[in-house]
Amino acid sequence: MHDGAEVVVFAGGGTGGHLYPALALAEALVAERGSVRPFFVGAERGIEARVLPERGLEHLLLPVRGIRRGGSVADNLGVGPALVRSLAALRRRFRTLRPELVVVTGGYAGAPAGIMAGFGRIPLALQEQNAVPGLTTRLLARFADQIHLAFPEAAEGLSPAARRVVEHSGNPVRPPARRDRASDRAAFLLDPDRPVLLVTGASQGARAINEAMLALVRGRVERAAEPAWQVLWSTGPSHISTVQAELDALGSPAWVRALGYIDDMPAALSAADVAVGRAGAMTTSEFLAWGLPSIVIPLPTAAADHQTRNARALAEAGAAIHLPQADTDGASLDAAIESIFADPARREALAAAARRRGRPMAAVETARRLAALLPSHPAEVA
Template sequence: MRVIITGGGTGGHVYPALAIARGLQQARPGIELLYMGTARGLEADVVPRAGFPFRTITVQGLERRRLWKNVPALAKTIKGLGEAWFQVRRFRPHLVVGTGGYVSGPVCLAAALQGIPVVLHEQNAYPGLTNRLLAAVARAVCLTFPEAAGRFPRRARLVTTGLPVRPEILRADRGICRGKLGLGENQLFLVVIGGSQGARSLNRAMLPVLKEMAGRPDVSILQVTGRRHYDGYLQQVREWGIDLDKYGNITIEPYVYDLEHALAAADLVIGRAGASFLAEILARGLPSILIPYPHAAANHQEYNARAVAGKGAAVLIPDRELKSGRLYHVVNQLLADRGRLQAMAAAAKELGRPGALEAILEVILTELENM
């Protein structure tokens, strides 16, 4: 049995693809997998490290605003389609799984034109252009958010599965992790993370929060700034008169490798609204304050955040409102209302899909068995 996995550009496309690849290996030992991506995307680094065979094609993203710049991109896409056709014909897969990103288009289209079944996974509440177009030739589209369904063709077979979450996120024990972090039984633990690259506007908006919470025995804060913002942010913290050595309840880190421990221990999370991050905090049943990245393609992070906030699991604050001090007021309101935090946590747990990977694998394996 042979399967091609494709998806690239960002972690939002690559990590779900890797989770699916590992799941297929466990479900069907001996399966042959090939990952197809680009030489420039994140996949070129992480896929070979994960131990999967990896091949690349030529592709370039389209300009959404300056359409006249798309002529070279279209030429590369046509070239990529030819390369994908050759690679697909050479590997002879029984099925192709696409998780989005520009590379998915040529690979999935080449497979469909050769009569090979295609299954897609869409991470966001506002689906990406590639998956919306490919839905017309796919056997099934697995959705993370049911809100995405209305943006696909009516004839498309849509299955709401959720997004695969790393096993370590689900396995982390709250009591053990809180003990390792030295948290008191009734101490509220606030985790702030702006993504792997950090978020300058979110960091800046946290300064009055840190000033207010410094030294409070009932609150502990972990803020992850992103590596490129770390040194500059520490200087800002000092300028605000916040002595981290004096006030031991505030920890500021550039990056956290074992984020699963912090999430397991958390009572409230503040962050962006990327699909993978949301899947993790919902699977853990965590209340959150979401500040969508304002420059995400098609503003998809705001659609993600609205889907979660609309069910009562989060408070949405647009990035443009951070300068008004709204974050400070919302944090204070939530930390002072444990009943509301508990209600938000219950709503998050209801939305979480810890069995997402199994649901996606069921769709894929059913297609393979029906061949």
């Protein structure tokens, strides 16, 4: 079935922020070039160990482990041996696969495939999601034929030689489709004619954001100061019972719609006028792609504090308001939200800057550049 196909290895994972860009790029590259056979490489300990088998995708899971920042020497003793075992297993698989291209989307799970590409003289492309390049990207940059950045600021963290192959491509997110906003609001039981604030802590939710939002709602209820806007709030599955109990105790304000998880995120983004969320790469990329003014609250414990770097970059570009978690409570969050809704000129300026930074067609455009690294005449697939 795969005779004559061009094998492209997509490596990256550990977290969804590295895995889902790989899945999106693979899909886009197959659409661009039908002869491509994607093969995924990840870590036994990463989210990909669940997602790749569920989707029935060809893959190899490796014993590779990430370095525990701040951990003791003993904590990291197994990292080296696990890398050696991973490289040995991957070398055997590469002999069979004979990949034409390796695409690494970051995370410790992507390192072995990138190293094999570098030493095996296989074309290598990197995709970096954040404003500060991760360790894997910095390690592999010397071997890369293309480096695709979501944040142009990330180039500052690369060597001058690596910058020569850098492209500002954006993160591969689902491109916004033309939708009916009133219908999308109605689907969430929202008032179709009232502005919407979308609050999300990503798939698992964010306790700090939830607590600040509860304080905001409590303050509004106590002051009998219902806002002109309404809230669509994705709390995270493990937080919804607590949040809903608090809202019930406050009289179940009609202007707040809390859900544990939003399955149809494009509908939620379409319904929204302003967004509040973490400063993770994929979350912010979706806000930008939809041209949404946003308030971003970085997770302070993110690796190398990369979410703060993301937030600062967007704030400096005028595309978002950066609100540090340490400064976030009900009052500060309310003030930041109100400053956008109450000032149409500011809201439009934020939206315009978001659209300028957004790359809604990033997956398609990056796939076209990746195809340029493949042989000029793709073999016919039997």
